[in-house]
Amino acid sequence: MLNASLTVDPAYTIGTVDPRLYGSFVEHMGRCVYTGIYEPGHPSANGDGFRQDVAELVRELGVPIVRYPGGNFVSNYRWEDGIGPVADRPRRLDLAWRSLETNEVGVGEFMTWARAAGVDPMMAVNLGTRGLEAARDLVEYCNLPGGTYWSDLRGGDPYGIKVWCLGNEMDGPWQTGHKTAEEYARIAVETAKAMRQVDPSIELVACGSSNRAMPTFGSWEATVLKEAYEAVDYISAHAYYQQHGDDRASFLAVATDMDAFIEEVVATADHVRAVKRQSKRIHISFDEWNVWYQSRFVGETNLEVEQTPRLIEDVYSVTDAVVVGNLLISLLRHADRVKIGCLAQLVNVIAPIMTEPGGAVWKQASFHPFALTARYGQGTALQTVASAPSVPTSLYGDVPVIDSVAVSSPDGVVIFAVNRSLDDSVALDVDLRSLPSLSAASHTALFDDDPDAVNTAASPDRVAPKTVDDPKIDGGRLQAVLPPLSWNMIRVS
Ligand code: AHR
Numbered sequence: 001m002l003n004a005s006l007t008v009d010p011a012y013t014i015g016t017v018d019p020r021l022y023g024s025f026v027e028h029m030g031r032c033v034y035t036g037i038y039e040p041g042h043p044s045a046n047g048d049g050f051r052q053d054v055a056e057l058v059r060e061l062g063v064p065i066v067r068y069p070g071g072n073f074v075s076n077y078r079w080e081d082g083i084g085p086v087a088d089r090p091r092r093l094d095l096a097w098r099s100l101e102t103n104e105v106g107v108g109e110f111m112t113w114a115r116a117a118g119v120d121p122m123m124a125v126n127l128g129t130r131g132l133e134a135a136r137d138l139v140e141y142c143n144l145p146g147g148t149y150w151s152d153l154r155g156g157d158p159y160g161i162k163v164w165c166l167g168n169e170m171d172g173p174w175q176t177g178h179k180t181a182e183e184y185a186r187i188a189v190e191t192a193k194a195m196r197q198v199d200p201s202i203e204l205v206a207c208g209s210s211n212r213a214m215p216t217f218g219s220w221e222a223t224v225l226k227e228a229y230e231a232v233d234y235i236s237a238h239a240y241y242q243q244h245g246d247d248r249a250s251f252l253a254v255a256t257d258m259d260a261f262i263e264e265v266v267a268t269a270d271h272v273r274a275v276k277r278q279s280k281r282i283h284i285s286f287d288e289w290n291v292w293y294q295s296r297f298v299g300e301t302n303l304e305v306e307q308t309p310r311l312i313e314d315v316y317s318v319t320d321a322v323v324v325g326n327l328l329i330s331l332l333r334h335a336d337r338v339k340i341g342c343l344a345q346l347v348n349v350i351a352p353i354m355t356e357p358g359g360a361v362w363k364q365a366s367f368h369p370f371a372l373t374a375r376y377g378q379g380t381a382l383q384t385v386a387s388a389p390s391v392p393t394s395l396y397g398d399v400p401v402i403d404s405v406a407v408s409s410p411d412g413v414v415i416f417a418v419n420r421s422l423d424d425s426v427a428l429d430v431d432l433r434s435l436p437s438l439s440a441a442s443h444t445a446l447f448d449d450d451p452d453a454v455n456t457a458a459s460p461d462r463v464a465p466k467t468v469d470d471p472k473i474d475g476g477r478l479q480a481v482l483p484p485l486s487w488n489m490i491r492v493s
Pocket of ligand 1: 027070073168288345
């Protein structure tokens, strides 16, 4: 048993948690849309063809905003293909995933789904093969009440889409229409201007780096923001993590990489702010993040053009779920600057929710820390001041065995913590003396004797959170035991 201590004090405020931190992402990729959220023949499908068993889990997951329609897909997408009578819509080759796109689901169908599922849309425009004109028309189609060509084609109430992404991963050579930072910055500024000329109330996200290891990371953000600082509200960040070989210890520490990534983007944005004598701050939209075993993806590349290929349907283990919980801790720790987060993706494609066509829906192990954090991690994020032993990792050096953050609200305080030790429990002592009114606590944790245990259609509840013995509170100090390799939520009220 290891020992660690934390101090939780309402004075150690990080910032208000924007509920959009708990967003997700639906891309026209693999089976995320078709046989994921949409499957007209499924027994649970509603009149619009959307699976209600899936929508129910989306609501339970607690995502308030969903990015759409890509991802790499958007960089070759004509949004006009997805409007009008479905029978007349073209079948296109999607270049990102070499798939057949039937366009049965377009922006109108997505909005129908989003409204029923209770989520706000976050729309990406194509700055790969298209540009300003198509983006401007899409804003008019979605957000103008009527009386113009595109808004009249839509009919009905405007969609009122608030957050828009100016392209996707435009720094990536794999992107159709990949651009240099200078090329992207110019098109982003002019597209932003035209989109705001249609609807001045929208918020705009400029593409940041596709990951922290990109050779252009840092200089890309600086170049884009020097040109586009005034034109945008957010810069994006994307990150996917996986366990390499049997190095579980490093994998359990990947949140240190996410921390560094966020802090470097913030530093770059604030440098440009200083140079430009700007008062506004650029916030981060971490609009793709998750565990993704990209090393397995090579063999999945689609050479046959199929309609719904099974692409990157990673099955998540207890270890993966603990890492997802830790990445959420990292996002909360930066709640002052990260305002939007999108777990990529929502259904089937590296997703917390899985389906079988015509069959079951179930929760992956990673569903649980996400849903519980989204539900209880609302309020004001608080820094936890920790004293804990270190664990050695080959990729990140020595890291604290406990990683944690707290969130306070009128209901009390919630502590989210991971124990990164593979073998040892941690006896945790929490100093709550500055919160004397808090007296009762509960402890929920995700852990298992088998860190590789997973959920499947046949065993959908093999991995689920467990209630641990209620922590004791005495004299303003809380005592809890965090099991080895675990994600933990301690609610104090
Ligand atoms: O989420 C899968 C893919 O990962 C997205 O399409 C792309 O933006 C990223 O590289």
